Amino acid sequence: MDVSLFHKYGGIQTISTLVQDSYEDILLEPILAPLFQDVDMAKLLDHQVKFFSHVLGGPAHYEGRSLESAHHGLSIGDDQFQKLVDILQANLQELGVTPDDVESILDIVRSAKGKIVQHA
DSSP, rough: OOOHHHHTTTTTHHHHHHHHHHHHHHTOOOTGGGGGGGOHHHHHHHHHHHHHHTTOOOOOOOOOOHHHOOOOHHHHHHHHHHHEEEEEEEHHTTTTTTTTHHHHHHHHHHHHHHHOOOOO
Protein backbone atom coordinates (compact mmCIF):
# COMPACT_ATOMS: atom_id res chain seq x y z
CA MET A 1 0.00 0.00 0.00
CA ASP A 2 1.35 3.41 -0.97
CA VAL A 3 1.54 5.90 1.86
CA SER A 4 1.14 9.55 0.90
CA LEU A 5 3.88 12.01 1.76
CA PHE A 6 1.32 13.69 4.01
CA HIS A 7 0.94 10.56 6.15
CA LYS A 8 4.56 9.44 5.87
CA TYR A 9 5.79 12.57 7.64
CA GLY A 10 3.22 12.97 10.39
CA GLY A 11 0.21 14.58 8.76
CA ILE A 12 -1.23 17.93 9.66
CA GLN A 13 1.15 18.62 12.54
CA THR A 14 4.22 18.32 10.33
CA ILE A 15 2.63 20.33 7.52
CA SER A 16 1.68 23.06 10.01
CA THR A 17 5.25 23.17 11.32
CA LEU A 18 6.64 23.28 7.78
CA VAL A 19 4.37 26.16 6.78
CA GLN A 20 4.93 28.13 9.99
CA ASP A 21 8.72 27.72 9.93
CA SER A 22 8.93 28.49 6.21
CA TYR A 23 6.93 31.69 6.50
CA GLU A 24 8.99 32.82 9.50
CA ASP A 25 12.05 32.47 7.25
CA ILE A 26 10.31 34.04 4.24
CA LEU A 27 9.39 37.14 6.22
CA LEU A 28 13.06 37.61 7.15
CA GLU A 29 14.12 37.75 3.49
CA PRO A 30 14.37 41.28 2.05
CA ILE A 31 13.38 40.09 -1.44
CA LEU A 32 10.31 38.22 -0.16
CA ALA A 33 8.99 40.11 2.87
CA PRO A 34 7.52 43.02 0.84
CA LEU A 35 5.20 40.57 -0.94
CA PHE A 36 3.42 39.97 2.37
CA GLN A 37 3.06 43.52 3.73
CA ASP A 38 -0.71 43.72 3.33
CA VAL A 39 -1.48 40.03 3.77
CA ASP A 40 -3.57 38.50 6.55
CA MET A 41 -0.88 36.05 7.62
CA ALA A 42 -3.17 33.89 9.79
CA LYS A 43 -5.46 33.37 6.82
CA LEU A 44 -2.52 32.74 4.48
CA LEU A 45 -0.96 30.18 6.83
CA ASP A 46 -4.29 28.36 7.12
CA HIS A 47 -4.63 28.28 3.32
CA GLN A 48 -1.04 27.08 2.90
CA VAL A 49 -1.46 24.26 5.41
CA LYS A 50 -4.55 23.10 3.51
CA PHE A 51 -2.83 23.53 0.15
CA PHE A 52 0.30 21.57 1.12
CA SER A 53 -1.79 18.91 2.84
CA HIS A 54 -3.84 18.49 -0.32
CA VAL A 55 -0.92 18.31 -2.76
CA LEU A 56 0.97 15.87 -0.53
CA GLY A 57 -1.94 13.45 -0.47
CA GLY A 58 -3.67 14.40 2.75
CA PRO A 59 -7.37 14.68 3.47
CA ALA A 60 -7.48 18.48 3.64
CA HIS A 61 -9.55 20.03 0.90
CA TYR A 62 -8.10 23.24 -0.51
CA GLU A 63 -10.65 25.78 -1.70
CA GLY A 64 -8.52 28.81 -2.36
CA ARG A 65 -8.06 31.00 -5.38
CA SER A 66 -6.13 29.65 -8.32
CA LEU A 67 -2.38 30.12 -8.18
CA GLU A 68 -2.58 32.60 -11.05
CA SER A 69 -5.25 34.66 -9.32
CA ALA A 70 -3.54 34.59 -5.92
CA HIS A 71 -0.23 35.83 -7.36
CA HIS A 72 -1.53 38.19 -10.06
CA GLY A 73 -0.07 41.65 -9.86
CA LEU A 74 2.64 40.76 -7.34
CA SER A 75 5.41 40.86 -9.97
CA ILE A 76 7.11 37.81 -8.52
CA GLY A 77 10.39 37.14 -10.30
CA ASP A 78 12.61 34.12 -10.81
CA ASP A 79 14.95 35.14 -7.97
CA GLN A 80 12.08 35.43 -5.50
CA PHE A 81 10.64 32.09 -6.54
CA GLN A 82 14.04 30.42 -6.18
CA LYS A 83 14.54 31.94 -2.72
CA LEU A 84 11.20 30.49 -1.66
CA VAL A 85 12.20 27.06 -3.02
CA ASP A 86 15.50 27.29 -1.13
CA ILE A 87 13.69 28.13 2.12
CA LEU A 88 11.22 25.31 1.64
CA GLN A 89 14.04 22.88 0.90
CA ALA A 90 15.90 23.85 4.09
CA ASN A 91 12.76 23.48 6.20
CA LEU A 92 11.91 20.10 4.69
CA GLN A 93 15.43 18.90 5.45
CA GLU A 94 15.18 20.19 9.03
CA LEU A 95 11.98 18.18 9.46
CA GLY A 96 13.84 15.01 8.47
CA VAL A 97 12.28 14.54 5.05
CA THR A 98 14.41 12.19 2.95
CA PRO A 99 16.36 13.70 0.03
CA ASP A 100 14.20 11.84 -2.52
CA ASP A 101 11.00 13.09 -0.92
CA VAL A 102 12.37 16.63 -0.64
CA GLU A 103 13.02 16.52 -4.37
CA SER A 104 9.53 15.15 -5.07
CA ILE A 105 7.94 17.95 -3.05
CA LEU A 106 10.12 20.60 -4.68
CA ASP A 107 9.19 19.19 -8.09
CA ILE A 108 5.54 19.86 -7.22
CA VAL A 109 6.41 23.41 -6.20
CA ARG A 110 8.57 23.99 -9.28
CA SER A 111 5.75 22.72 -11.52
CA ALA A 112 3.68 25.71 -10.36
CA LYS A 113 6.34 28.28 -11.24
CA GLY A 114 4.63 29.33 -14.48
CA LYS A 115 1.50 30.20 -12.51
CA ILE A 116 3.37 32.25 -9.90
CA VAL A 117 6.30 33.98 -11.63
CA GLN A 118 5.30 36.84 -13.87
CA HIS A 119 7.56 37.83 -16.74
CA ALA A 120 7.16 41.26 -18.27
